Amino acid sequence: MNYETQVTADSAVVIDDEDARARKRRLLLVAAVVIVALVGGAVWISTRGGGAAAPAVTAQVPVVTVNSPGQSTVARTVTATGSLAARIDMPVGVVGEGGMVTRVLVQPGDWVRAGQVLAVIERSVQAQQVNSLAAQVDVARADAKLAQAQLDRAKALVGRGFISAADIDQRTATRDAAVARVNVAVAQLAEQRARTGRLDIRAPANGLVLTRAVEPGQIVGSGSGVLFRMAKDGEMELLAQVAEGDLATLRPGNSAIVTPVGGNDQFAGRVWQVSPVVDPQTRQGIARIALPYQPAIRPGGFASVTITSGSGNAPLLPESAVQSDPKGNYVYIVNAKNEVERRNVTVGQVSEAGVAVTSGITGNEKIVTSAGAFLTPGQKVKPERLKAS
Incomplete structure (x- = not known):
């Protein structure tokens, strides 16, 4: 169980x-x-x-702003830096024998006329030499006057038979010799006066006094070097150091805007000479830019310059549209499939109007104008046209 x-x-x-x-x-x-x-x-x-x-x-598809800028007329410019100088720098020194400086009549920054006395050299000895030669001129003229009077009396007596023709010839020669001695004395006096006048240090042309290296009591001579420096007519220039490639695009007459270091003032000038040679070490040449006188333009100073070398057509983009990385400058464009593509570009002039692109795009593409840093090639986006402002 x-x-x-x-x-x-x-x-x-x-x-x-x-x-x-x-x-x-x-x-x-x-x-x-x-x-x-x-x-x-x-x-x-x-x-x-x-x-x-x-x-x-x-x-989840990002919206991006795109623009097709087309072609715009943009100026081709060259930027450079260099030093300021007088366009025609005139060194002024001792022309004559020299001596002790008694007075200096100008200061740096003064405007002077051609021939104006800048400094005076002591001339007491030269003044006495001038007086001596002037007295010799008076003696020679008195002798010439006496010789002329004797000749005139002899000619009055020759008709009466008291003076022969030979005597007349002799007296004529005496008179001519006396006149010649007068001319020699006058020439010697003029020479001494010129030598004395050369003791004055004078301005060779109208211009602006830049430097002064002489004081009263100083002994100067032909080996004293430069006592004053002048800028002819006050004209200045910028010696711009330009890269070899840019130098070939410049021509005399190109306009330029010069900005001295230490200020925001800008001054208009023009290229008046382009260097025919290039420094083999730096691969740079000199473009000389003529400038009118301005108190802010000081020789020896440093300045930057923007030279307009011509104009051309190129797409003009906002700065936000142009990206850069170790491979160079580039922009993003949106293709027909609304996908992002990278396009390498060459950047030209950058101005307040935008960035000129000289190669890489035609301007008819849909170019991403902002937020390009957050995109990647091949990414799907929703393009939205930039609204005209």
């Missing part, structure tokens, strides 16, 4: 385990079917572009 009861109980346990395993298999099968259905629905929605997920995908 007990044996039968135990068998029946064990059979019930076996049946219950088989039912549990069957239910578990059914639950797993149902879960797998549900997962497959969900995955298939998601794939169908994504491929069809419908349903509620489509707006979310569209919202």
